[in-house]
Amino acid sequence: MPAISVTNLKKYYQVYKKEPGLSGSIKSLFNRKHEDVKAVNNISFSINEGELVGFIGPNGAGKTTTLKVLSGLLYPTSGQVSVLGFTPFDRQPEFQKQFSLVMGQKNQLWWDLPALDSFILNREIYEIPPVQFDKTLKNLVTMLDLKDVIKIQVRKLSLGQRMKCELVAALLHSPKVLFLDEPTIGLDVVMQKKIRDFIKQYNQKYQATIILTSHYMDDVKELCDRVIIIDNGQIFFDGALDKIIKKYADKKILEVTFSGPVVKKDFSIIKAAKIKHFNPPRVVFSVKRRSANQVAAKLLTKFSVADLNITESSIEDIIRQVFTGRDLS
Amino acid sequence: MRKYFQIFKTHWQSSFIYRLNFIMWRVRTILQFFGVYFLWLAIFIGQDSVFDYSKSVMLTYVIGTAILRSFVFSSRSVSVGVEIANGDLNNYLVKPLSYLKNWLARDLADKLLNIIFLTVELFLIVLIIKPPIVAPISFSHLAIFFFAVILAMMMYFLFSFLISSFTFWYPEHNGWPLRFFIFMIIEFLAGGLFPLDILPAVAFKIFRFLPPAYLVFYPIQIYLGRLDFSQIVSTILIMLAWLLVLYKLSRIVWKKGLKIYGAYGR
Numbered sequence: 001m002p003a004i005s006v007t008n009l010k011k012y013y014q015v016y017k018k019e020p021g022l023s024g025s026i027k028s029l030f031n032r033k034h035e036d037v038k039a040v041n042n043i044s045f046s047i048n049e050g051e052l053v054g055f056i057g058p059n060g061a062g063k064t065t066t067l068k069v070l071s072g073l074l075y076p077t078s079g080q081v082s083v084l085g086f087t088p089f090d091r092q093p094e095f096q097k098q099f100s101l102v103m104g105q106k107n108q109l110w111w112d113l114p115a116l117d118s119f120i121l122n123r124e125i126y127e128i129p130p131v132q133f134d135k136t137l138k139n140l141v142t143m144l145d146l147k148d149v150i151k152i153q154v155r156k157l158s159l160g161q162r163m164k165c166e167l168v169a170a171l172l173h174s175p176k177v178l179f180l181d182e183p184t185i186g187l188d189v190v191m192q193k194k195i196r197d198f199i200k201q202y203n204q205k206y207q208a209t210i211i212l213t214s215h216y217m218d219d220v221k222e223l224c225d226r227v228i229i230i231d232n233g234q235i236f237f238d239g240a241l242d243k244i245i246k247k248y249a250d251k252k253i254l255e256v257t258f259s260g261p262v263v264k265k266d267f268s269i270i271k272a273a274k275i276k277h278f279n280p281p282r283v284v285f286s287v288k289r290r291s292a293n294q295v296a297a298k299l300l301t302k303f304s305v306a307d308l309n310i311t312e313s314s315i316e317d318i319i320r321q322v323f324t325g326r327d328l329s
Numbered sequence: 330m331r332k333y334f335q336i337f338k339t340h341w342q343s344s345f346i347y348r349l350n351f352i353m354w355r356v357r358t359i360l361q362f363f364g365v366y367f368l369w370l371a372i373f374i375g376q377d378s379v380f381d382y383s384k385s386v387m388l389t390y391v392i393g394t395a396i397l398r399s400f401v402f403s404s405r406s407v408s409v410g411v412e413i414a415n416g417d418l419n420n421y422l423v424k425p426l427s428y429l430k431n432w433l434a435r436d437l438a439d440k441l442l443n444i445i446f447l448t449v450e451l452f453l454i455v456l457i458i459k460p461p462i463v464a465p466i467s468f469s470h471l472a473i474f475f476f477a478v479i480l481a482m483m484m485y486f487l488f489s490f491l492i493s494s495f496t497f498w499y500p501e502h503n504g505w506p507l508r509f510f511i512f513m514i515i516e517f518l519a520g521g522l523f524p525l526d527i528l529p530a531v532a533f534k535i536f537r538f539l540p541p542a543y544l545v546f547y548p549i550q551i552y553l554g555r556l557d558f559s560q561i562v563s564t565i566l567i568m569l570a571w572l573l574v575l576y577k578l579s580r581i582v583w584k585k586g587l588k589i590y591g592a593y594g595r
Contacts, residue, residue: 013591071423073592093425101423108420110339112346117339124335125426 001085002046003177003209004070009079011040011065039065041233042079047211049176052203054224054241055213058323062233063213064103067179070211071101083177097126100170104182107162108169109154115165116150119172126173133172140168143198160191167195171202178202180212184219196222217316231323248322249313252292254285256299257307270298281306286313332426333434340405340438355446359454362395365522366460380527385461386553390524392460393549396447398521401481401544405439406432409493410504419592429490429583436486466554473561477548480568485544487575488515494579497586520546540571 016032018024040062047053055063068074069081072088072095081088086095109118123133141147144164154162163183170178180199184192200223203210214220220227221241229237229244237244254273258281267273267283272291277284287295292310299305344351369391373384382390409432412418421428455462465471492511496504518525518541525546526533536542547564550556556564 068419068592071419073419073422074590075588091422096423096425099423101419103419106416106419110343112343113339117342121332121335121339122424124332125424127332127425 003049003051003084004211005046005080005082006066006070007044007080009040009043009066009069009081010038010077011062011069011074012077013037013039038233040069043230043233043235044079045228045235045238047209049209050203050207051226052200052210052212052224054220054227055211055230056217056220056227056319057230057236061230063230064181066230067101067181067211067213071099071179072096073101097173098175099177099179100173100175101179102166102170102181102183104163104180104185107154107166109162109165111155112153114151115154115157115169118154118165118169119150122169122172128173132174136172136174137168140171143201144168144194160187163187163191163195167198174206176206176208178208178210180210182214183212184214184216192216192218199223217319229319229322236322244318244322245312249318250289251286251313252289253311253313254287254292254296254299255282255307255309255311256285256303256305257282259304259306262303266303269302270295273299333430336431336434337438340435341442344439344442355450358395358399359450361398362392362454365395366391366458380524382524382527385463387524388460389463389553390549392454392462393552394521394545396451397478397481397545397548398519399447400440400443401478401485402516402519402521403436403439403443404432404486404489405435406486406489406493407508408432409490410496410508413493413496413586413590414500414503416592418590422587422592429579432490433486436482440482463553465552470551470554473565474548474552477543477551477565477568480565480572481544481548484540484568484572484575487572487579488540491575491579491582494582494586497590500591515541515544518542519544520549524550538567540575543568543571 013036014034015037016034019027043062043066055066057063065074069076070083070088072091075089084095084098086092088095109115110121119137122128123130128136141150144167146161146164146168149157149161150165150168154165157165167183183199184195187195196219199210199212202208203223212219212223225240227237227239227241227244228235237247253276260281262280262283264275264278267275267285273285273287273295275283276286285295296308296310300308366388369387372379373387377384379387409428412421418428421431454460465474492508493504495507499507516522518536518539520542525536525542528536543564547556547568551561551564
């Protein structure tokens, strides 16, 4: 049985529209135009235990809404949702003790108290046996290098320290399912990397099922074997990350450094290659996947080449292409 | 149960952080008290009885309401509206925790803190202005009075929670406009500024059945011994009935609200 299964999930919001300016405000006092926003529009997927899946998509695509439905915060407009065999919106304590939601821009820690006080509160709320609590806390504190930090008032902590403490608070009850919404937002690269490593470690160590949303492609690239791309409330792609590359990136990138002088015209003999950047002696070509080797061979025989490198299009480029529908080359 | 005790303790710890805030709030309560106290003292100049209240009974009423108001009307559940509006409610909804009990625990913590300060303040006030305080006519009146105060606190808590729940539908300004409107009326109808039975008979006949009258006015009437046995029984019964109604109503509204909850703030 999958840990998470979602079938034909829809979540519509009603919002009211106001014309700009004071006259619009006055008009809206008497006549409000309501409109449905289709935040999530008929999506289905299922996730197995121990999987680490990345949700990606532009702002407002419906990622967070989906996570909120899975956490039981939002009542679905229609469709079936099951997490660990529970219906999230019923909010049964047995379910709540087995999952956690971490939102990068919201905090659960008590602002005026040291994080440790919030941890102890969670110990009682989740009814964690003291022995297990001490062990888990010690473990998490070591993994995240937080030894002295947890005794300092939360308001005095740096963003990175606070985020780590938030993660600890969310993991004290050893959840089997973890929803991470932008856990690395606003953090510097070093801290991003640390959080990322920690998530990976946690996933492997505890076989936890994790859904992660992030705007940083590095997070997704490094952590998730499988991604679900959401756009406009619908699933655009669901599968292995390298499959997107195969499916949408039909081009390869050839980076060549020439040892002699070259001009653009020289390359007109190689029909299959399109010039992406021309900055002699370095020239970058975009080439159809299947003719990449041929082109490389031709370049090597016809020109004097100092260095040649064949790479995949970057995942960022592919995602951008997917969302904008534009051709990369 | 233990989890709510822990919330109680954590709330205390957090309250002590804001010492200045706390002191200012206490001073405000005392000033409010002096305002009403001296007003009534002035009214009694040259007469011993006004509206069927003797001077010492009226001044006891005034001191009593001041204490009860700072007690009954001190619900932290105003924050419920804020947490609904800005999405902080999410933090609680994902946990195995009752949001209502969470706030009840925090309210109790708050009120216990009040008692401690109030005792000191009351001691000082009695020492300085030596008000003529009437003692309760019997021990059982005092006991019933305390019971009525506990019911009143529960009533106010549930009512406040209920009003805050409407923020689900009107999240603008954290639900403050509705709250402000309703609680102005409650303050008036509770008898915090004057005893309700000095109002015209028709008005009193209506107000005496509405919940606010049971928050302050009736508990003090019990203390002052102005109700006979059957009146005391009916008062307690009416309070229990209102308590039940408020509880059911707040649960229904809360559940309906959660269904349209937007879990805002990302």
